[in-house]
Amino acid sequence: xxxxxxxxxxxxxxxxxxxxKLVLGLTRVVDPASITAIVNTGDDFRHLGLAISPDIDTLxxxxxGKSNRAQGWGREGxxxxxxxxxxxxxxxxxxxxxxxxxxxxxxxSARLVQGETLSAITHDFARAWGIAVAMRPMSDDAITTHxxxxxxxxxFQDYFVxxxxxxxVSAIRFEGASAARPAPGVLEAIADPxxxxxxxxxxxxxxxxxxxxxxxxxxxxxxxxxxxxxxVTPIIAGEAVKGPTAKLMRELGLALTPATIxxxxxxxxxxxxxxxxxxxxxxxxxxxxxxxxxxxxxxRARVAGAALALAASCRGR
Amino acid sequence: xxxxxxxxxxxxxxxxxxxxKLVLGLTRVVDPASITAIVNTGDDFRHLGLAISPDIDTLxxxxxGKSNRAQGWGREGxxxxxxxxxxxxxxxxxxxxxxxxxxxxxxxSARLVQGETLSAITHDFARAWGIAVAMRPMSDDAITTHxxxxxxxxxFQDYFVxxxxxxxVSAIRFEGASAARPAPGVLEAIADPxxxxxxxxxxxxxxxxxxxxxxxxxxxxxxxxxxxxxxVTPIIAGEAVKGPTAKLMRELGLALTPATIxxxxxxxxxxxxxxxxxxxxxxxxxxxxxxxxxxxxxxRARVAGAALALAASCRGR
Numbered sequence: 001x002x003x004x005x006x007x008x009x010x011x012x013x014x015x016x017x018x019x020x021k022l023v024l025g026l027t028r029v030v031d032p033a034s035i036t037a038i039v040n041t042g043d044d045f046r047h048l049g050l051a052i053s054p055d056i057d058t059l060x061x062x063x064x065g066k067s068n069r070a071q072g073w074g075r076e077g078x079x080x081x082x083x084x085x086x087x088x089x090x091x092x093x094x095x096x097x098x099x100x101x102x103x104x105x106x107x108x109s110a111r112l113v114q115g116e117t118l119s120a121i122t123h124d125f126a127r128a129w130g131i132a133v134a135m136r137p138m139s140d141d142a143i144t145t146h147x148x149x150x151x152x153x154x155x156f157q158d159y160f161v162x163x164x165x166x167x168x169v170s171a172i173r174f175e176g177a178s179a180a181r182p183a184p185g186v187l188e189a190i191a192d193p194x195x196x197x198x199x200x201x202x203x204x205x206x207x208x209x210x211x212x213x214x215x216x217x218x219x220x221x222x223x224x225x226x227x228x229x230x231x232v233t234p235i236i237a238g239e240a241v242k243g244p245t246a247k248l249m250r251e252l253g254l255a256l257t258p259a260t261i262x263x264x265x266x267x268x269x270x271x272x273x274x275x276x277x278x279x280x281x282x283x284x285x286x287x288x289x290x291x292x293x294x295x296x297x298x299x300r301a302r303v304a305g306a307a308l309a310l311a312a313s314c315r316g317r
Numbered sequence: 318x319x320x321x322x323x324x325x326x327x328x329x330x331x332x333x334x335x336x337x338k339l340v341l342g343l344t345r346v347v348d349p350a351s352i353t354a355i356v357n358t359g360d361d362f363r364h365l366g367l368a369i370s371p372d373i374d375t376l377x378x379x380x381x382g383k384s385n386r387a388q389g390w391g392r393e394g395x396x397x398x399x400x401x402x403x404x405x406x407x408x409x410x411x412x413x414x415x416x417x418x419x420x421x422x423x424x425x426s427a428r429l430v431q432g433e434t435l436s437a438i439t440h441d442f443a444r445a446w447g448i449a450v451a452m453r454p455m456s457d458d459a460i461t462t463h464x465x466x467x468x469x470x471x472x473f474q475d476y477f478v479x480x481x482x483x484x485x486v487s488a489i490r491f492e493g494a495s496a497a498r499p500a501p502g503v504l505e506a507i508a509d510p511x512x513x514x515x516x517x518x519x520x521x522x523x524x525x526x527x528x529x530x531x532x533x534x535x536x537x538x539x540x541x542x543x544x545x546x547x548x549v550t551p552i553i554a555g556e557a558v559k560g561p562t563a564k565l566m567r568e569l570g571l572a573l574t575p576a577t578i579x580x581x582x583x584x585x586x587x588x589x590x591x592x593x594x595x596x597x598x599x600x601x602x603x604x605x606x607x608x609x610x611x612x613x614x615x616x617r618a619r620v621a622g623a624a625l626a627l628a629a630s631c632r633g634r
Contacts, residue, residue, distance in 0.1 A: 048423050048424065048426075048427040049366075049423070049426050049427040049430050050423065075402075078398070079396055079398050079416060081395070081396050081398075081415075081416035081417040082399070082416050082417060082419050082420050082423075083420075084417065085392075085416075085417035085418070085419075085420035085421070086420040086423070086424060088420075088445060088446065089420055089421065089424055089441075089442055089445045089446070090441065090445045091420065091423075091424045098398075099396060099398035099399050099402075099416035099419075100398040100399060100401065100402035101402070102399050102402075102416075102419060102423075103399050103400075103402035103403040103405075103406055103408065104402070104406065106365050106366070106367065106399075106403070106408075106419075106423075107365065107403060107406055107408045109365075109366050110365040110366035113366050124406075124407060125406055128405060128406045128407045129405065129406070
């Protein structure tokens, strides 16, 4: 099921680091200019007056070859003079801005104040860095992920960065979602008859993909799309690749199985790419198996290729 | 006339680099905690959404021992990752933010948005950096220096940084001055009966000191002050220490002499500290001579001491 060439366009719904790995893998198996990445902005927040879009930034750094792979976020070769000076002035330092990373936030903030949209700014940043993938925020309207926890209601960055995911989560909501509109090009890419596959990256389904699905119109567009929708499992051998997903699933009373992922995406996906290590699991949906762990660049291309092959097999049915 | 000890408080009106040298010199001859520096904010501007106060920042860096003396502005040991990244994103680069320098602008901007005053923010920054001098912006209200030039009307930074003072200046105005109020503590410091001397630093009289004098109430307070007001000449041997002052004076049709400075400050100052090299000049006001060139830290202390001694001699009259 691998190696079948894909013509036409590919759409991928993605969150942060894990999603960016899949998108990077996709650029190695199809023409990057044929890819549209619809990116979660539920984690977006303001700090020190600056507009921060963590998942957009992670994808920018990853696709531009500037990401810090060891650290898992931010820029390779980053320096920290700003934070040193900020601390010396008594500024808050729970969120760390790298010196070069600040350019994204300062320039984005300045352009937003001038009335430009996040879509337009993201497009320009991607072009400036030679990124051929069409990067589209899920929405230009503010949607912010909030978590009900045993430490009270927390904004996403407070939970994720300041408290390092320690609080126990009982519910998640996406403030502003009901009034938000998909960003320009999002519904069009999903509905495009040239789109051959729509992938959901192995990002956290509850924290990174659900905000995208919460934007009015996106879920319906996926259901109506002629292209098959294929999710790549974030679960490998009964564990999540990244810690917070597993902890969150347990707190929500969910089994760490492909079946949970399939149920979560019920009505959205046509098929699930399941990890080889879960071949024994019950998967109540069309599926294929692959080694979905993405450590090397070759891994990323292989997983992207497997997901596209699964989509192609759905089209063939 | 030198070496007479000064008790009580000292007030100094100051602009950028030249003024900061005098204030630093003052801290070597009197208790820094007895000094109030009233700082020009006419050069303040916004760039990339950040609030920049060049003269306040220069004084902060100088008094905290963080200034880059070779460059004449900014921080010693600065790094430039932000600007590299900004350029890579297509951002404007006519004004250069150092990585550490950004902390001042980002934190100040964030606190201004929260409704704090420039006075309060400046006070906190100075305290955080161990500066005992009371640093007071001339006003918490926006006053912006604009220049009528042969290239049209220009905001100060456009003239000074972007165009490197090349346009020919015909007039200067301080937008917002008529509606502005002196910042808290400014009039009080000038009128304080404990104030023994009020100095005007050898900053550009037209671009750096006039904005301070344009704040309603400051000129009257100086006239009414019991303390003598002494200016340190920015003219040495028929030239200005810093290029732009001489060029500007010529464009305004002014002779580069102590008499021009005395006439400019007529009604404001009681005496003028004139440079040794201008002993032959006609100085139609009380004055003393000193070597006013401030190259070393010792020079700065010597000039500050000479200005204070001149003030003391005025009190004795």
